[in-house]
Structures are given as C-alpha cells and as structure tokens.
Amino acid sequence: MNEPKPNTMKGADPKAYAERLASLRDLIIGNVVFLGEIPASAVTFQSDDQAGSVDYSLRAKFFGERLLELGVDECSSDDQGNPVGIVKGRDPSLPPILVATELDSLFDPAREYHYSLDEEWIRGPGILDNVAGAAAALCLPEVFRALDIRLDSDLLIAGFAGTMRKKHGIAAVDYFLANLDRKPRGALVLKGGEFGRLNYYTEAVVRADIVCAGRPDSGGGGNMIVAATGIIDSLLAIRLPQKPRTEIVIGRVEGGYKYGEPAAAALVGIEVRSTSNTEINRVLERITSLVERMRYEQGVDVRIEITAQLGAASLGFEHPLTRSAITMLYALGREPRIYPSVSELIYFLERSIPAVTIGVANGEDKHQEKAKVKVDSFYPGLAQTAALIQAIDEGVCDAG
Amino acid sequence: MPAKDWLTGNTYHHSAFRDLERLVEEKRARNLKVSLCFPTLNEEATIAKEIVLIGSELQKRFPLIDEIAVIDSGSKDRTREIAAEYGAKVFLAEDILPEQPKYRGKGENLWKALYVLEGDLICYIDADIKNIHPRFAYGLLGPLLVRPELRFVKAFYERPIALDPQELKRSGGGRVTELVIRPLFSLFYPELAQIIQPLSGEYAGTRDVFESISFPIGYGVETSLLIDIFVNRGMDVMAQVDLDRRVHRNQSTLALGRMAFGIMETFFRRLEAAGKVRFDTRLFREMIQFELEGGSYRRHAYPIEMVERPPIRTVPEYALRFGARDGKAG
Known part of the structure; x- marks a missing residue:
C-alpha cells in the first residue's frame, strides 16, 4: 500500500505524541491491572434512589469510578449500568465526540485472575480483548493533559459490559446511541489489540x-x-x-x-x-x-x-476520518491492517455517525490465559487515539 | 479500657481512608515524610507490579508516599534490578550498617530499613502479594494520619467480626494464628487477642515506635512487635484495618510448623522477661519434623536462629543519623 498524503492532520504530530506519552507508563499499567483483575461479571446493585436495582458488571462500576478519579468532569451510567464519563469541551454548542470501549471479558464468569508485570509485558487473561482497550479509554483524560490538548467538543468516554457472550449484549451500544441526547460528530471504538487495525466498514x-x-x-x-x-x-x-x-x-x-x-x-x-x-x-x-x-x-x-x-455498512475509504487514521498509522511507523468489523461499529454507521474501530496495543496469545501486551505499544496506540479525537474536534467528520 | 471498646473504636475498613486528598493534606499539615518498605527475597514475579501500582497512585497522582524502598535479603533472581527499573530505592540488607553482624531474615530487613528510610511514618508491605492495590498502603497509613494519637496500625484481610451489629462474619486468622498465637495471647495478653490477624505482614507505624523496640531477625517479628508495642504503650496507640482480600503464596503445614516454633520461642522469651513465666530448663533451638520419604519417615531437624536486633536507636550509627529528631510523629 502506498502511503497516502496527509489530508486532515492540523497540528497533530502522532509520533511526538507517542514519545510524550511514555511518561504515562505507570498510569497505563495501573489501569490495565486494576481493570483486568476485576471480574466483568454482572451483579445486582440497588440503585441509589431505591427505585429499583440494576444488573451491571463490577468492571463497569470500577470503570465509572476510575474515570472520576482520573479527572473527567462528570460521570454517570445509562439505565443498563454502562458508565459514561464526560470531559467538557470549550464550546457547549458543538456536538460531542464519543469513544466507546467494551468492558467485557471472555474469561467470565471469572475465577480470581492476577495480572503480572515484567520489564516489557503485562500478562493476564483477557488483556487484549478488551482490558487494554478499556484501560486506554480510562487514560484519555490524562493523555489530553499530558499532550496539553483542550477540545472544543465534549468528549464522551463510554464503557459497555456484557457485549461478548451475554445474549443481545452488543445491542447495549445500539440502545445507548438511540438514547443519546446529542448525536456525536464522530466516534472511535477502542479495542485492545492490535494497534494498527482499522475497521471502517462492517460485514x-x-x-x-x-x-x-x-x-x-x-x-x-x-x-x-x-x-x-x-x-x-x-x-x-x-x-x-x-x-x-x-x-x-x-x-x-x-x-x-x-x-x-x-x-x-x-x-x-x-x-x-x-x-x-x-x-x-x-x-x-x-x-x-x-x-x-x-x-x-x-x-x-x-x-x-x-x-x-x-448489517453491512461502510464509512468509506475516502472519508477524512478513515484517511486520517491511515495517515496517522503511517506517521507512527505502522502499516494499517484494514478488515471489516463484525462488532458494534455498525450501530454508529447506520446512524450516520462517522466512526472507526482502532486497536491501542500489541500483544500475543490474544484469547488465551497467557495473553500479554507490550507496555510500550500503548504509546503509539494512545497517540493515534488522541490525534484522531483531535482531528474529529477539528472537523474531519463535519463535512457532508 | 474494656476489650470491646478498643475493638469498636480502633478497627477500620480501608474504605474509610479512600479520600486520598485528605490524607495528603493531613500529611502536609503535620509536615510528615512517609516511607513504604518492601522486604524482599526472590520476588521478581510480583515486585514490579507492587511498585508501579502503589507508586502511580500514591506518589504520582496523590503524593502520599515520599519514598518506596526495597530491602533485599540477597535475591538470586532479578528482584533488585526490576525494583530499581520501576523507580524504587533498592538496598541490599547486608550493605546496610556493615559494621553490624550479618543475618538474614525478614525481621533483619525491617530493622535495617529503619536506618535507610527517611520517613516519619513507615509502612511495611510484603512483596509477594498478587492482588496488590493502593488500599494496602493508604488503608494502613490513613489511621496514623487522621488520628495522631495512633502509633501502629496492623492489617487484616477478612471481615471476621461484628463491625456491623447486623452482620456476623467468621474469624479470619490462619492456622498458626488460631492454633498458636491467639491461644497464647488469650493466656497471657488477652487484650492482644483482639488483633484479628497478628501474623499479617503488612503494618505501618511511627518511627519512634519502631526505633525503640527490638526485632527478631526471622520468625516472630510480627508477634514481638505487637507484644512490645502493647507493653510499652498500651492498646490505645494501636489500630487494625480490614484490607479485604490478600492473595499470596500458600505455605506448607511443615513450613508453618517451623514458623510456629520461631513464634513460640520469641513469645516465651518475652514472657520470661516480663516475669510472667520462668523456665527451669533451657529451650532447644531445633524444630524436629518428620517427612515420608521412600516409604519411611525421615527425621529433619531445622535449626531456627533466634537472634534479636536491639532497638535501633541504641545503635551508634543510627543515633548519629537520626539523633536530633524534632519529635514529629516519630
């Protein structure tokens, strides 16, 4: 594949971002380990107002609490228990940007899992699918602080539990989008692995x-x-x-x-x-x-x-968001791996919300207990994520 | 104070100290330095995770801990290298106070740590915890920071008693605790029987407490700390904190037997010093155990080294380094 010309990157330098994000190593490791060791299992929580109870996962509960700890301006959950954090933008009149990530694990119901860390790798069941993706989403408020980026749009960071095996679980994303007050101007779906993947169409x-x-x-x-x-x-x-x-x-x-x-x-x-x-x-x-x-x-x-x-749908190869994602991957030294999504991306595309699915980290043994992720692969993964959000904020999804 | 009152007033759950900003404010207001110490021996599997998870939350995000140190007994694996790579101060125990006789053991590391650590509050956490979480540190430091009259805080790991009158839960001690320590405490120091898990390896205290008591170099250090602090200062300077679950390596019954031997030896020594018992015969120094090997039992005699380090403030090098203290928390 020939390297396409940049067409949307106003001021974002993903490579420089990646270098700066190495300073977040400990935060990234912490988020991965904390999330990965918490079962994704659903339990019943009584709602605060005593009006009813809701089944949602321990991991979802932690995700919302952690978002607040890490500095989102607001955090709530939808009535299915899926947490959503909001980083306020400068211009409240603009539609928001949405980052969606799955909080699920194939290793569920879980026995007690313990992640381990050596010099280069974090190891643990479910790390690539999708602990790493969710942990990266948790890092975003700190990523923007580290990169000194302030968005004009609000940034919504949403986690979805029960998407992998629970019946109708993936429809939680559909339900969430159907009930959003404001249609996002663009969206990213964050997956753990692999950094370099790009899904802009669905099967x-x-x-x-x-x-x-x-x-x-x-x-x-x-x-x-x-x-x-x-x-x-x-x-x-x-x-x-x-x-x-x-x-x-x-x-x-x-x-x-x-x-x-x-x-x-x-x-x-x-x-x-x-x-x-x-x-x-x-x-x-x-x-x-x-x-x-x-x-x-x-x-x-x-x-x-x-x-x-x-259903099958496509954002289009020529869409500026697709092109930006490709350009950024090349800027980060990575050949894009383009293939169709068979997951929640369709819900965005069928609502005409420009969206792509990207991976944030590289690892091995994806769906095995010995799965592992290379710590420093998060830096370019988060750099691409931040630069793409910045690109959406600068309007790559707004034309047409 | 009746035993019931101490238990009610001095037993906490770690969640009571989750407001980290408040703890940092308390620390600043009292101008305290806080040290966290991991005593290690061949802990390469867990040490990086322990340092990163606690350091990222309690140093970088909330500056509660001023230094994280590893005091190593001479690991043959990469424990020291990994710990240094992740930003801990790393010390080889035998390099600390080199003029002193050399011993090996957890208690030796804890004692020598006092010489190299700079903190007024010192938190000891075992390095083999698989489910490490910042609560292990802030849960132990929290009571010391919000209640200055406290000097020593001990961890426990289940909700074993009726902290909530509506909710009764089982006792949470391990085998050595329930079969050795609690019976001995009940016989000789019934107040200390309220300590839910006297053998837990995680505790925090003020420097003045730790520097004024002796440290057995191996087994028995946890028991001796409790007895000595109780005898010197009473129960009211102590608290205990429920840290929920702790997952660590299991030990064999034979290993626990050797531990129990060491603990009892330490215990008896203190009883004798306190005039509570008198032995008319010397105690032997070997734990004798039998293991089935090739169809027959084989006798093993394990010498258990019973050395105690004196209160470190009596060591001239320490007095030189920390002699002119300002009487803060330590």
Whole structure:
C-alpha cells in the first residue's frame, strides 16, 4: 500500500505524541491491572434512589469510578449500568465526540485472575480483548493533559459490559446511541489489540445460539450432544458463495454435565458473516430451515435464538476520518491492517455517525490465559487515539 | 479500657481512608515524610507490579508516599534490578550498617530499613502479594494520619467480626494464628487477642515506635512487635484495618510448623522477661519434623536462629543519623 498524503492532520504530530506519552507508563499499567483483575461479571446493585436495582458488571462500576478519579468532569451510567464519563469541551454548542470501549471479558464468569508485570509485558487473561482497550479509554483524560490538548467538543468516554457472550449484549451500544441526547460528530471504538487495525466498514453478521433439548413428547430425544453434532454437520454442508464472501463460524459448543449421563441439552453458537445483506439473509433462512427439519424428523426440540444481527455498512475509504487514521498509522511507523468489523461499529454507521474501530496495543496469545501486551505499544496506540479525537474536534467528520 | 471498646473504636475498613486528598493534606499539615518498605527475597514475579501500582497512585497522582524502598535479603533472581527499573530505592540488607553482624531474615530487613528510610511514618508491605492495590498502603497509613494519637496500625484481610451489629462474619486468622498465637495471647495478653490477624505482614507505624523496640531477625517479628508495642504503650496507640482480600503464596503445614516454633520461642522469651513465666530448663533451638520419604519417615531437624536486633536507636550509627529528631510523629 502506498502511503497516502496527509489530508486532515492540523497540528497533530502522532509520533511526538507517542514519545510524550511514555511518561504515562505507570498510569497505563495501573489501569490495565486494576481493570483486568476485576471480574466483568454482572451483579445486582440497588440503585441509589431505591427505585429499583440494576444488573451491571463490577468492571463497569470500577470503570465509572476510575474515570472520576482520573479527572473527567462528570460521570454517570445509562439505565443498563454502562458508565459514561464526560470531559467538557470549550464550546457547549458543538456536538460531542464519543469513544466507546467494551468492558467485557471472555474469561467470565471469572475465577480470581492476577495480572503480572515484567520489564516489557503485562500478562493476564483477557488483556487484549478488551482490558487494554478499556484501560486506554480510562487514560484519555490524562493523555489530553499530558499532550496539553483542550477540545472544543465534549468528549464522551463510554464503557459497555456484557457485549461478548451475554445474549443481545452488543445491542447495549445500539440502545445507548438511540438514547443519546446529542448525536456525536464522530466516534472511535477502542479495542485492545492490535494497534494498527482499522475497521471502517462492517460485514453483515448474525450471531445465533442453536439450542437442542429433548422433547418430552418424543421420549426425551436421546443425547443432545449427538443432536448438536448433527446440526454441525448440516451447517458444514451448507454451500457458501466466495463472492459475496460469506462464512459460517461455529464458535461455541456447550452440552452435558456428567460423564455417564446422556446430555439433556446442548448448544451450538454460530456467527454468520457476509459482505452482502442479501446473502446473509439467504444463509440464515437455510439454517432456520434445517433447524426446523431436525425438529420434526428427529424429535428434538431445536430452536435458533438470534443474539445479534448486524448489517453491512461502510464509512468509506475516502472519508477524512478513515484517511486520517491511515495517515496517522503511517506517521507512527505502522502499516494499517484494514478488515471489516463484525462488532458494534455498525450501530454508529447506520446512524450516520462517522466512526472507526482502532486497536491501542500489541500483544500475543490474544484469547488465551497467557495473553500479554507490550507496555510500550500503548504509546503509539494512545497517540493515534488522541490525534484522531483531535482531528474529529477539528472537523474531519463535519463535512457532508 | 474494656476489650470491646478498643475493638469498636480502633478497627477500620480501608474504605474509610479512600479520600486520598485528605490524607495528603493531613500529611502536609503535620509536615510528615512517609516511607513504604518492601522486604524482599526472590520476588521478581510480583515486585514490579507492587511498585508501579502503589507508586502511580500514591506518589504520582496523590503524593502520599515520599519514598518506596526495597530491602533485599540477597535475591538470586532479578528482584533488585526490576525494583530499581520501576523507580524504587533498592538496598541490599547486608550493605546496610556493615559494621553490624550479618543475618538474614525478614525481621533483619525491617530493622535495617529503619536506618535507610527517611520517613516519619513507615509502612511495611510484603512483596509477594498478587492482588496488590493502593488500599494496602493508604488503608494502613490513613489511621496514623487522621488520628495522631495512633502509633501502629496492623492489617487484616477478612471481615471476621461484628463491625456491623447486623452482620456476623467468621474469624479470619490462619492456622498458626488460631492454633498458636491467639491461644497464647488469650493466656497471657488477652487484650492482644483482639488483633484479628497478628501474623499479617503488612503494618505501618511511627518511627519512634519502631526505633525503640527490638526485632527478631526471622520468625516472630510480627508477634514481638505487637507484644512490645502493647507493653510499652498500651492498646490505645494501636489500630487494625480490614484490607479485604490478600492473595499470596500458600505455605506448607511443615513450613508453618517451623514458623510456629520461631513464634513460640520469641513469645516465651518475652514472657520470661516480663516475669510472667520462668523456665527451669533451657529451650532447644531445633524444630524436629518428620517427612515420608521412600516409604519411611525421615527425621529433619531445622535449626531456627533466634537472634534479636536491639532497638535501633541504641545503635551508634543510627543515633548519629537520626539523633536530633524534632519529635514529629516519630
């Protein structure tokens, strides 16, 4: 890829920013460790006004408290318990800028995890997805102080819990955006890894759980793990086009509870992705049909539960926010890794909120317990984040 | 003062001291310096995290702690190198007061730390804590700062008693505490039985308290500190703080047995000095244990070195360095 010409960077020098942000090393490490060691699990908190209670994660609670400690001007949470900090800008008449980050962990419900630190690396389960991204978001008030940047727009820093596996969790972002008082002028979705990634378009995605249970009227239906394997075989037999590129990912299987007992229930979690909204609907119909057939032919109570359904959309390669992100990555010595988002970015794009997803740190063993992040990779990651927010503040998202 | 009153009035939860700005103000108003000391031996796995997490919050963001020091017993791993890299002052214990005889042990490190640390308030935290958090430091320092009459604060790690009358929780001592220390305290110093976890390795105090008591070099230092401070100054200068959970290395029962031996030896020595008991025979110096090896039991005799450092203010080098003190908190 040839390096594109800068077209939006008024005064932001990401490389110089990265050098200055090395002074925040201890704060970054602290935020990562504090967040990573707090379970993402949901617990019930009684609301202050005694009017009701809300289920939200311990990590979300900590995120909001920590934002306040680190100097946001205000912090509250939406009625789903997702915390939002506000750094006030100079011009209250301008629409805000939004930074969104997931507070979730694949390692949830968690046993007790302890992060460790050696000279170059912070290690711990879930660090790349998405502790590092959320920790970077927590650092932003201090990043702006360190870089002596004062924004004109308010900056909203929002964390979302329960996005990864909780049913309909990702829709929390949709709900949040639907209930915002003011539409943001631009937004960034912060992910832990990898620094250099850039998602400015999305694939159509359907996430679904195919749940198998014995039917009492059919004598229980036998072993549901066997039924689930039949479903997996059928899924693998579905013909998928190479263009528009479409795939089915079988990402989760659950079932059984005891070695010596046939499983009474089983679950197959799938994600269908496509660059075409039409094609994904065709595949979904096909899956629904085979589930229905199995229900009748094999006497198994099979149902498909759609947990998330996202469409395909694009900010556009030529959009100034996309171009700024690319330019900044080159300025930081990093070749952009461009690929489609299959996550919350769609909710921004379908509301015409200019947004991209970026990564803030580099590491290894992403979804394993031994996952680790290189401490000094945060400096360019945060530099790009700050410079992009600055670019949005200077108007790269405002034209058109 | 009846035991119940001390427990009610001098037992805290760390969250009571979460207002760090207030603690910093108290420190400034009283013109105090605060030192944090990690005694170490082969702690490369945890020391960086301990220094960074406490330093970033309690030095950089809130200037509560003026110095973080590592007093190392001679680690064979990279403990000292890592600690220095993350900004701690690092001392090899044997290099401190080199004219003194050389010993190894946690108590030795704590005692020698008094010579190199500059603080009026000194906080000791073990370096093997996996879930380190700034509360370990501010929870211990908070009572000393907001209640100047206090001189020593001890950590505990569960809510073991009825701090809230509506809420009863179980006692939180470990095996050595419940089987050795608390029975001994109950027999000879019942006031000290109110200390929930007498063996916790985390405590803070004023320099004048630490410099005026002796330090066993190894096992027994935590027990001796409690007894000596109680005997010299009474319960009212002491408090204890619930720091929630502490996760650290587990020790084997055999290791705990050796610890119990050392603690009892220290305890008996103090009982004898206080005239509470008299031994007509000498105490032996070896802990005898048996381990199953290759189908038969094998006898092991572990010599437990029973050396105590005298109050450090009696050491000429220390008196020279800290002799003309202004009587602040220390």
